[in-house]
Amino acid sequence: MFKKKITAAVLAVSVSLLASVSAVVAAAERYTLDPAHTTVAFMIDHIGFAKTLGWFTDVSGSFSFDEQTNTVSDMTIDVATASVNTANDARDKHVKSKDFLSVKKHPQMTFTAQSATIDDTGAGEITGELSLLGTTQPLVLSVQLNKADKYPFGHKRFTLGVSASAELDRSEYGMTYGVANALVGDAVQLIIETEAIQDK
Numbered sequence: 001m002f003k004k005k006i007t008a009a010v011l012a013v014s015v016s017l018l019a020s021v022s023a024v025v026a027a028a029e030r031y032t033l034d035p036a037h038t039t040v041a042f043m044i045d046h047i048g049f050a051k052t053l054g055w056f057t058d059v060s061g062s063f064s065f066d067e068q069t070n071t072v073s074d075m076t077i078d079v080a081t082a083s084v085n086t087a088n089d090a091r092d093k094h095v096k097s098k099d100f101l102s103v104k105k106h107p108q109m110t111f112t113a114q115s116a117t118i119d120d121t122g123a124g125e126i127t128g129e130l131s132l133l134g135t136t137q138p139l140v141l142s143v144q145l146n147k148a149d150k151y152p153f154g155h156k157r158f159t160l161g162v163s164a165s166a167e168l169d170r171s172e173y174g175m176t177y178g179v180a181n182a183l184v185g186d187a188v189q190l191i192i193e194t195e196a197i198q199d200k
Contacts, residue, residue: 028066028073031160031196035059038194040079044170045185054095058083063113063196065160067148072126075113077192082107099177106133111141118145126164132173141166141192157198164192 041055061077082103084095096103113128122145130139146161169186171179178184 027068028064028071029158030064030199031062032199033059033061033077034159034195034197039192040077041191043189043191045187047183051185051189052086052091054084054086056080056083057085061111062199065196070118070120070124072116072118072124072143073114075111075126075128077111079109080107081109100175102133109133111139113141116143118143122146130168130173133175135173137168137172139166139168141190151197155197157200159198160196162192162194162196164190164194166190 038059038061039055040059041053043051043053046052056079058080059077061075063075064073065071066073081101082096084092084101084103086092086095095101098105109130109132111128111130113126116124116126118124124143124145126141126143128139128141129136141164143162143164146163148160149158151157151159166189168188168190170176170188171186179186
């Protein structure tokens, strides 16, 4: 009888723990970047005179976010390199060439990250990897969660507003055109602005 009581107690505790773990796992919701409200842009030095601004018009991605723990996980952002736009047709053609993005050979660049935590102010760093031109290198995104709330119109789903930035040396990915003679800077500033919508 005593053994049965112990066994029942152990089972009850086990079920309780499993329920708690399931609740924690379920707390992480999946979010998808809204293409109409997502910008991935970059700035790069041009001969030391000024920085050139460009952006990509074809971006997709998703990630999981746990509001209870402020944890970001399983993030993937895909960028179609041929969608680059610098507001100049001739320059766009050059940027798409093998001197820079080599879009025919490498049509996509991808950022992935497994886990990160933001603080109570919404600020944090997401350490992941950027794959570009067939090379993968570590990349750290500085992020700011601007707002987390139900959207006021349209889809009316819970939405996260996020700003992020990073800096990389393009030569680390084998993109060396114009670096040695300082015609085009090596350092590239990345700017990301997005609204991520909670999946149904």
